[in-house]
Amino acid sequence: IAIIVNINECPTSRISPLLAFPTGHSIENNLLAIIRVSLTRIHYIGLIQTGHQPQNQMHQSPHPLFSERHERLWSLIYPQIETEDLAHDPLHILRVYHWTCRLAPEANANVELSGAAALLHDLINIPKESQLRSTAADASANASHPWLIDSGYSKEECRVVMDAIRTCSWSKGASPLNPEGLALQEADRLDAIGAIGVMRNAACAQAMKRRGNS
Numbered sequence: 001i002a003i004i005v006n007i008n009e010c011p012t013s014r015i016s017p018l019l020a021f022p023t024g025h026s027i028e029n030n031l032l033a034i035i036r037v038s039l040t041r042i043h044y045i046g047l048i049q050t051g052h053q054p055q056n057q058m059h060q061s062p063h064p065l066f067s068e069r070h071e072r073l074w075s076l077i078y079p080q081i082e083t084e085d086l087a088h089d090p091l092h093i094l095r096v097y098h099w100t101c102r103l104a105p106e107a108n109a110n111v112e113l114s115g116a117a118a119l120l121h122d123l124i125n126i127p128k129e130s131q132l133r134s135t136a137a138d139a140s141a142n143a144s145h146p147w148l149i150d151s152g153y154s155k156e157e158c159r160v161v162m163d164a165i166r167t168c169s170w171s172k173g174a175s176p177l178n179p180e181g182l183a184l185q186e187a188d189r190l191d192a193i194g195a196i197g198v199m200r201n202a203a204c205a206q207a208m209k210r211r212g213n214s
Contacts, residue, residue, distance in 0.1 A: 070115050073151040077123060086203035088125045092191060096121065099187035107186075109179035113157055117164035117184050120144040128204060129213050137169035 066074070081090050100118035104111040124139035126132050141162040148158045164181035167174040168188050176182040192200065 067112055067115070069112070069151050069153065070119065073116060073119055073147060076147050076150060077119065080123065082125050085125060085207050087200040087207065088122045092200070093119060093122055095191050095196070096184070096187045099190050100183050103183040103186055104180070107179045107183040109183045110160070113160050114164065114180040114183045116148065116151075116153065116157075117161045117168070117180055118187060120147065120161070121165050121168045121184060121188065123147075127208070127211060129208055129211070134169065134172045137166050137172050137174075141165040 078090065081093065083089050097115055097118040100114050101111055103109075104114040107114075120143075121137070121140060123143050124136055126136040126139065144162060144165060145158055148161055153161065160178060160180055163177040164184050167176045167181045168184045170189065170192070176185050191197070
């Protein structure tokens, strides 16, 4: 955090040797690299502490509860996920998935359907500063339907998953429509606190700045 706070006061030539980044890169690019590395390390440390073994490829799930349908769904949507916004990248989705599966039994939710909703909850990522931000959850829910069908979910299962996605957004401020939505909403908010929350906040601010916002 100290590096992030003071980075704009330090010449790039002094920052780069300490962090093994090449000189000549802009401070903004170096800051994004710091955030990316930090989020990745925190993500994998969390997995190890909870007994999960990280995989070498981000598209491979580190969570043992992944069902065959989850595996199929993840392989289909992974190429569609935005990777430039570090606050809503594949690692964020996997962390939310992990928490959703853990919380689902306490919420009396179906783990299979809760996990599917978690994998799809940020399918459409609308920038935080956009006036349409509050519609992102509905957009993700609507866009998820064909991916769910292709992954073997029934019409009724699709309805449950889509209803769960519709209420997960903090920006929308809606109450969950079903137990699966409750598990997902709580999981998504857990990823906004603690060390990861701090780094995601910095990543979001940098993404907004790069889009021309002060």
